[in-house]
Amino acid sequence: MKVKIGVVGAGTMGAGIAQVAAQAGHRVVLTDTNPEQLKKAEQQISSSLLKLTEKGKFSSEEAEEIKNNMAYSTQLSELQEAVLVIEAIVENLAVKHQVFTQLEQVVSPTCILASNTSSLSIASIGSCLQDPSRFLGIHFFNPATLMPLVEVIPGVATSSENTQHIEELITSWHKTAVVCKDTPGFIVNRVARPFYGEALRIYEEGLADFATIDWAMTTIGGFKMGPFTLMDYIGNDINYTVTETVFAAFYFDPRFKPSFTQKRHMEAGFLGRKTGRGFYNYQEGSVAPAPNRNEALGQQIFERILVLLINEAADAVFMQVASPTAVDLAMTKGVNYPKGLLAWADELGAGWVLERLEILFAEYGEDRYRPNPLLRRKAREQSKFIL
Numbered sequence: 590m591k592v593k594i595g596v597v598g599a600g601t602m603g604a605g606i607a608q609v610a611a612q613a614g615h616r617v618v619l620t621d622t623n624p625e626q627l628k629k630a631e632q633q634i635s636s637s638l639l640k641l642t643e644k645g646k647f648s649s650e651e652a653e654e655i656k657n658n659m660a661y662s663t664q665l666s667e668l669q670e671a672v673l674v675i676e677a678i679v680e681n682l683a684v685k686h687q688v689f690t691q692l693e694q695v696v697s698p699t700c701i702l703a704s705n706t707s708s709l710s711i712a713s714i715g716s717c718l719q720d721p722s723r724f725l726g727i728h729f730f731n732p733a734t735l736m737p738l739v740e741v742i743p744g745v746a747t748s749s750e751n752t753q754h755i756e757e758l759i760t761s762w763h764k765t766a767v768v769c770k771d772t773p774g775f776i777v778n779r780v781a782r783p784f785y786g787e788a789l790r791i792y793e794e795g796l797a798d799f800a801t802i803d804w805a806m807t808t809i810g811g812f813k814m815g816p817f818t819l820m821d822y823i824g825n826d827i828n829y830t831v832t833e834t835v836f837a838a839f840y841f842d843p844r845f846k847p848s849f850t851q852k853r854h855m856e857a858g859f860l861g862r863k864t865g866r867g868f869y870n871y872q873e874g875s876v877a878p879a880p881n882r883n884e885a886l887g888q889q890i891f892e893r894i895l896v897l898l899i900n901e902a903a904d905a906v907f908m909q910v911a912s913p914t915a916v917d918l919a920m921t922k923g924v925n926y927p928k929g930l931l932a933w934a935d936e937l938g939a940g941w942v943l944e945r946l947e948i949l950f951a952e953y954g955e956d957r958y959r960p961n962p963l964l965r966r967k968a969r970e971q972s973k974f975i976l
């Protein structure tokens with residue numbers, strides 16, 4: 590029997606994370622202050638396991654064993670024997686501090702504590718602990734059972750042994766673990782910003798409508814979903830808030846400036862699929878708008894968004910947030926990009942990317958288009974990002 594894992598918070602993420610750990614063979618205790626939420630999580634996990642059994646991923650005996658290895662409780666004291674506790678409660682620093690302060694009284698001194706936070710810094714959450722060297726970020730993507738990527742984020746106080754241990758453990762859960770620095774948005778939520786932001790900007794300039802931009806990114810770019818379809822899927826409230834949080838956390842760097850168009854959609858209640866209307870209309874009988882299939886325009890849109898994405902990926906490497914391989918893995922495994930952005934840059938040539946950014950920078954004179962120094966270096970040296 591493998592070691593015991595604790596998960597605090599049985600919402601969207603916590604239930605998924607608990608299931609992933611149980612499927613890896615661990616005994617798992619899932620806690621929540623709300624007993625109704627625990628019931629809902631148990632039902633959701635049961636029906637997910639049933640589907641996986643039908644698909645042949647597990648035998649019914651295996652599914653039964655996974656279920657038997659899971660316990661649900663409203664009490665943190667049930668986490669006493671855990672070797673790792675992952676917190677996935679509300680995104681509120683004061684509430685997280687309360688939980689971690691209590692947890693530290695319950696668990697053994699060697700138990701590793703982690704948060705699934707998307708937007709708070711690991712340093713700030715860990716600061717409430719007597720031993721912050723045992724604390725780090727373990728950031729799963731939604732839905733946790735399906736998305737292969739997990740960002741592992743040591744804070745300034747985290748011991749390197751604990752980081753390495755967690756990287757190995759998460760890999761043994763059949764997930765792709767990438768280690769990154771405790772900076773706003775970690776890898777994915779930082780590097781992906783231009784996918785949304787530049788698409789919105791192109792629309793705001795009147796160059797193309799939503800359907801045409803989505804068509805360019807899927808048909809010409811090979812992305813699984815266009816930016817507007819994806820924002821509608823994520824929800825404009827959630828996606829806008831991530832952008833705004835990253836923008837503020839980067840001291841209002843114009844590269845991350847949020848868009849009025851998205852804000853207005855959010856304010857109007859056009860949140861996306863969940864409200865029946867976002868950038869597109871999802872109500873019964875509504876007809877999807879047709880794109881303008883002009884190849885030259887599509888190519889221009891695709892290239893403009895792609896070079897901004899590559900510039901952001903280069904910046905994450907330049908600022909030592911993560912290695913080039915980790916950045917590429919994060920974008921292919923966390924948000925399903927068709928290629929790693931840096932491998933894409935290598936294929937096109939850093940000089941090709943730089944040339945297009947310099948044209949945009951000269952045209953607009955805005956910092957959002959300033960080419961990253963690492964990209965300049967790669968272009969000058971005619972070298973590659975991925976060796």
Ligand SMILES: NC(=O)c1ccc[n+]([C@@H]2O[C@H](COP(=O)([O-])OP(=O)(O)OC[C@H]3O[C@@H](n4cnc5c(N)ncnc54)[C@H](O)[C@@H]3O)[C@@H](O)[C@H]2O)c1
Pocket residue numbers: 597598599600601602603620621622623626676677678679680684688705706707708728729730731
């Ligand atoms: N939803 C996503 O797509 C996503 C993706 C990655 C990371 N995250 C992060 O994961 C965390 C959880 O997000 P979520 O979307 O699962 O939230 P959620 O609202 O679905 O679930 C939060 C759960 O925490 C419980 N809770 C609240 N206070 C608690 C406490 N003091 N003790 C125990 N349980 C408590 C609530 O009852 C609820 O069941 C957040 O930090 C969020 O930033 C979310």
